[in-house]
Amino acid sequence: MAVKKAQMMPTFSYEGIDRKGIKLKGELPARNMALAKVTLRKQGITIKTIREKRKNILEGLMKKKVSTLDITIFTRQLATMMKAGVPLVQSFEIVAEGLENPSMREVVLGIKGEVEGGNTFAGALRKYPQYFDNLFCSLVESGEQSGALETMLDRVAIYKEKSELLKQKIKKAMKYPIAVIVVALVVTIILMVKVVPVFQELFSSFGADLPAFTKMVVNMSEWMQKYWFILIIAIGAIISSFLEAKKRSKKFRDFLDKAALKAPIFGDLVYKAIIARYSRTLATTFAAGVPLIDALESTAGATNNCVYEEAVLKIRDDVATGQQLQFAMRVTNKFPSMAVQMVAIGEESGALDSMLDKVATHFENEVDNAVDGLTSMMEPLIMAVLGVLVGGLVIAMYLPIFQMGSVV
Secondary structure (H helix, E strand, O other): OOHHHHHHHHHEEEEEOOOOOOOEEEEEEEEHHHHHHHHHHHHOOOOEEEEEEEOOOOHHHHHOOOOOOHHHHHHHHHHHHHOOOOOHHHHHHHHHHHHHHHHHHHHHHHHHHHHHHOOOOHHHHOOOOOOEEEEEEHHHHHHHOOOOOHHHHHHHHHHHHHHHHHHHHHHHHHHHHHHHHHHHHHHHHHHHHHHHHHHHHHHHHHOOOOOHHHHHHHHHHHHHHHHHHHHHHHHHHHHHHHHHHHHHHHHHHHHHHHHHOOOOOHHHHHHHHHHHHHHHHHHHHHHHHHHHHHHHHHHHHOOOOOOHHHHHHHHHHHOOOOOHHHHHHHHHHHOOHHHHHHHHHHHHHOOOHHHHHHHHHHHHHHHHHHHHHHHHHHHHHHHHHHHHHHHHHHHHHHHHHHHEEEEE
16 A cells, blocks of 8 residues: 555655745645645745645656666765765755656655655655665665664665666677667568568569579568568567466566576676675665664565575575574585685674675676676677578578579
């Protein structure tokens, strides 16, 4: 219900005069008209007119979604404001004014309204679980309870920035080959539907038998001209079925997670990214004063892989029985020896968070290098694929002409 209330919170347009007599006009999200009036009065605004803003259906459909990058920018800006000594509620106002995404601005103003209404910052964030996960809320709550919210927000901002950077690096590695392959397929389809029929008409005037390879391409072209809509429907059905299965089936998601680790080219990149996420999340939560067992529970979900989620939960259970973290990690056989040894040094020296931070930095750099290496390695492979697809079609079309030339 909390999620629904947060999403359905109405917005009120108002006009008024502040304490200095300056006319003001703006919008304010609030649960109801009475709460909106109370909030404005607290800000020293004398209300002249206030009304609920009607929702435009088309505007709602066209509204830009709140991304993880929006959350990262919000966290960094809020941390900077708090560090500069700006009060929390005023920080929300300043940050909201500078946001380009209207949906994110709405979320920030909604959080501001909750805090002004007497809720804690962490409690206000929990009204938006689709944007702020349990880890984020727990760290903010820890900062509020310890009286060091600005320090904690800075740590959360660094964590979000590092996580977002890691995600972007992985996306960069995936996007380039996928984009080139899609373009290659589109070009191939255009050649098959538009170019091959022109050659087919030319060949029919020869009255001679076509080479087997050319016949195969011509037959494929004829099929695509007649049943192109079936091909499009089939591709659409495969993509939508894949996305739906990924969304609804845990078994399918687990299968994809395991397959990703065993993939011949991307497997090593995925593995390093998981180790980096594990180390970064555990370092951030442990440094925030969260008990190790609770920190491991939060870290399990942050790995984004079922194999490592199970491994981290096993580590948590072993640590709960009195085992050291390094031994528990070693038993799983899922972590590199370098990470285990650094954790061992951290436990012995009492600087576990610092050592985990170093492990995270090391593997983030490894991911960066792996992405660069993968991109340079994929370029010749992609060129070869393009050569086979496009070059194969060109050869198939010119084979009959070459044969005629040899006969003459």
